[in-house]
Amino acid sequence: MQSDLKQDLIDKISATNDENLLLLLKADYEYFVREGEMDVTDALSEEDKTELISMVGEPFGFDTISQQEFDEAIRQWRTK
Numbered sequence: 789m790q791s792d793l794k795q796d797l798i799d800k801i802s803a804t805n806d807e808n809l810l811l812l813l814k815a816d817y818e819y820f821v822r823e824g825e826m827d828v829t830d831a832l833s834e835e836d837k838t839e840l841i842s843m844v845g846e847p848f849g850f851d852t853i854s855q856q857e858f859d860e861a862i863r864q865w866r867t868k
Contacts, residue, residue, distance in 0.1 A: 801813065
C-alpha cells in the first residue's frame with residue numbers, strides 16, 4: 789500500500805505534460821537518491837572551495853555599499 793503523499797505525487801506527475809517540469813523532477817530525484825556519492829562542491833576546484841568556505845564565514849552584508857555610494861559609482865552612465 790502506497791502512502792497518500794507518494795500516491796499524490798504519482799498522480800500529479802502522471803497528469804502533467806510539461807517536459808521541462810518532468811526533466812527537473814527527474815534531475816532532482818536522481819541527485820537525492822545517490823546518497824553520499826557526490827556533493828554539490830565536488831565539481832569545484834580547491835581554490836573555489838576555499839573561497840566558498842571563506843565567504844560563508846563573512847558577516848552578512850560584508851561587501852554591501854550604501855545607496856549613495858552606489859549612485860555615485862553609476863553616475864557616469866545616468867542620463868538626464
